[in-house]
Amino acid sequence: xxxxxTPMRRTGARTATPRRPAPDRLKSIVTYTxxxxxxxxxxxPFFWMIVGTTNSSIDIQQGKASFGTYFWQNVTTLFDQVNxxxxxxxxxxxxxxxxxLTLLIASMxxxxxxxxxxxxxxxxxxxxxxxxxIPFAAFMVPLFMMMSGAGLINTYxxxxxxxxxxxxxIFYFRQATKAFPHELRDAAKIDGLKEWQIFLRVYMxxxxxxxxxxxxxxxxxxxxxxxxxxxxxxxxxxxxxxLTISSLNSAYTxxxxxxxxxxxxxxxxxxxxxxxxxxxFVQGMLGSVK
Amino acid sequence: MAKTRLGRNESINGxxxxxxxxxxxxxxxxxPILWSLWMSFQTGRGMALSFGGLSNIKRLAAxxxxxxxxxxxxxxxxxxxxxxxxxxxxxxxxxxxxKLKGRAFFRTAIFLPSVTALVAYSILxxxxxxxxxxxxxxxxxxxxxxxxxxxxxDPFWAKVVIISAITWRWTGYNMIFYLAALQNVDRSIYEAAKIDGVPAYAQxxxxxxxxxxxxxxxxxxxxxxxxxxxFDEVQNITQGGPSNATLTLSQYIYNLTxxxxxxxGYAATxxxxxxxxxxxxxxxxxxxxxxxx
Numbered sequence: 314x315x316x317x318x319t320p321m322r323r324t325g326a327r328t329a330t331p332r333r334p335a336p337d338r339l340k341s342i343v344t345y346t347x348x349x350x351x352x353x354x355x356x357x358p359f360f361w362m363i364v365g366t367t368n369s370s371i372d373i374q375q376g377k378a379s380f381g382t383y384f385w386q387n388v389t390t391l392f393d394q395v396n397x398x399x400x401x402x403x404x405x406x407x408x409x410x411x412x413x414l415t416l417l418i419a420s421m422x423x424x425x426x427x428x429x430x431x432x433x434x435x436x437x438x439x440x441x442x443x444x445x446x447i448p449f450a451a452f453m454v455p456l457f458m459m460m461s462g463a464g465l466i467n468t469y470x471x472x473x474x475x476x477x478x479x480x481x482x483i484f485y486f487r488q489a490t491k492a493f494p495h496e497l498r499d500a501a502k503i504d505g506l507k508e509w510q511i512f513l514r515v516y517m518x519x520x521x522x523x524x525x526x527x528x529x530x531x532x533x534x535x536x537x538x539x540x541x542x543x544x545x546x547x548x549x550x551x552x553x554x555x556l557t558i559s560s561l562n563s564a565y566t567x568x569x570x571x572x573x574x575x576x577x578x579x580x581x582x583x584x585x586x587x588x589x590x591x592x593x594f595v596q597g598m599l600g601s602v603k
Numbered sequence: 604m605a606k607t608r609l610g611r612n613e614s615i616n617g618x619x620x621x622x623x624x625x626x627x628x629x630x631x632x633x634x635p636i637l638w639s640l641w642m643s644f645q646t647g648r649g650m651a652l653s654f655g656g657l658s659n660i661k662r663l664a665a666x667x668x669x670x671x672x673x674x675x676x677x678x679x680x681x682x683x684x685x686x687x688x689x690x691x692x693x694x695x696x697x698x699x700x701x702k703l704k705g706r707a708f709f710r711t712a713i714f715l716p717s718v719t720a721l722v723a724y725s726i727l728x729x730x731x732x733x734x735x736x737x738x739x740x741x742x743x744x745x746x747x748x749x750x751x752x753x754x755x756x757d758p759f760w761a762k763v764v765i766i767s768a769i770t771w772r773w774t775g776y777n778m779i780f781y782l783a784a785l786q787n788v789d790r791s792i793y794e795a796a797k798i799d800g801v802p803a804y805a806q807x808x809x810x811x812x813x814x815x816x817x818x819x820x821x822x823x824x825x826x827x828x829x830x831x832x833x834f835d836e837v838q839n840i841t842q843g844g845p846s847n848a849t850l851t852l853s854q855y856i857y858n859l860t861x862x863x864x865x866x867x868g869y870a871a872t873x874x875x876x877x878x879x880x881x882x883x884x885x886x887x888x889x890x891x892x893x894x895x896x
Contacts, residue, residue: 340803344697351694352712355775358727359715361737365730373730376737422624429617437621441628446824446881447636448832450853451874454860454867455635455642478627508616537720539835540853544861555722559839562726569730576723587718591711 365573373569387570404553408535411473423486471545489523554579645868659872672855680830683766695781714775725839728768758848777822784818820892
């Protein structure tokens with residue numbers, strides 16, 4: 314259905330197929346059907362979540378998929394049960410500080426692994442890549458014991474510190490640095506800039522879009538982090554949004570209307586970031602595969 | 604000499620710039636990984652640990668909950684990863700067609716689940732699959748079943764819900780990688796195949812899949828690692844129930860450490876089972892991918 318009216322490509326013209334063959338039409342019907350179903354299934358839970366904020370817990374559990382009148386009640390119940398501003402502050406604090414530190418430390422490492430290649434550093438890099446496949450579960454217990462030994466349990470730093478040196482992000486920056494023009498660095502050197510000045514004044518501005526994409530990815534990782542904060546954060550006033558919805562959910566009689574409001578609040582920041590920076594985000598994802 | 608000084612400077616900078624990252628990785632990854640290995644040979648309750656040799660490994664073999672968690676995790680892996688990779692590939696190939704209208708819409712829609720928090724979408728799924736809830740209304744309404752399905756209280760259906768949930772969240776994510784890779788594939792290959800009368804499904808299996816092999820390998824390994832570490836979804840949808848039918852290895856480690864009487868040494872042993880599984884499966888996947896080339 315899409316090709317009708319488009320001129321035939323020269324290569325196709327020689328094979329003398331003036332009309333669109335039936336299998337092609339079938340193919341596009343199948344394509345649009347499959348993609349429409351996939352799009353519906355992908356979007357529906359978002360719709361369900363938004364509708365859910367306006368319904369009572371019982372309505373939600375009974376599968377009511379239309380707007381109701383419970384919105385304000387759900388919002389006020391949530392605000393009564395949880396110090397939501399404090400919890401939001403915790404989430405933003407951990408995510409923003411964590412993201413800034415991760416970007417700085419990982420980009421420095423990625424820069425150096427690519428610009429100053431040496432045999433020793435290549436070997437270290439190979440070991441780091443292997444470590445990517447070691448699951449978090451394998452070291453969370455000793456990590457917990459270390460944190461409690463250092464008196465960091467129930468602090469922001471217990472969450473931030475272990476996530477800051479992210480091997481995947483280092484790898485991402487190293488890949489991106491391959492496109493960084495060496496002539497710029499040489500010119501800066503002739504101008505007498507020290508290496509850290511080159512990094513701050515030349516590399517960082519030139520690599521802006523790489524930083525932007527990494528920001529989104531790392532922010533989302535931090536914002537959505539669950540298992541480690543679940544272990545380390547113990548009091549309600551330190552909890553993040555994600556931990557808060559989880560504990561609302563595991564209550565003896567969970568109030569789904571209230572949970573839906575909290576879920577919307579949790580999803581909103583990443584959703585906004587995604588829509589505002591969509592192109593960068595997709596580029597960032599693609600950058601990591603090249 | 605100028606040259607050696609320059610070389611030394613480069614060396615200082617090279618190490619200086621990676622030092623913060625290496626220090627942090629050393630403290631917060633390498634050290635606890637080694638500690639964990641050491642702990643896996645220790646037994647005892649809470650902080651009172653003593654050397655136990657291989658007793659933890661013996662305990663593994665006789666632990667029905669561990670075996671259940673292991674089987675569950677491998678079941679998720681065996682079903683979810685292939686289904687998801689296949690779906691992602693199909694969507695990517697469909698979206699790659701330049702003639703397709705609404706490409707941006709479909710791509711965004713299918714990718715959208717990837718920006719949700721794992722905990723948030725788990726709770727959405729939990730509410731949709733309530734016994735008298737939405738999903739049952741749909742399947743009853745369509746006449747697919749006669750009586751409501753006990754989604755979360757039946758061992759089989761609970762697994763189905765978990766697998767559907769993970770597939771919902773990650774298919775679009777994998778699709779993006781394939782879309783990127785497809786953009787590098789030369790269109791003329793498909794044109795030629797079309798002229799030769801190669802049907803679409805054969806083009807998919809004979810051209811697309813072989814061309815994307817490295818990316819498929821990459822996403823399969825990433826997904827394997829992710830599924831072997833599955834925690835957030837199960838914890839928030841079923842909490843491992845009914846009677847451990849959905850329990851995963853990561854959850855079991857969590858329970859052994861923070862929920863039951865702390866059993867750090869044994870938990871460390873279970874965690875090394877995941878490490879070994881990841882290593883083995885990555886090797887197998889590399890081998891399979893290389894063999895067919």
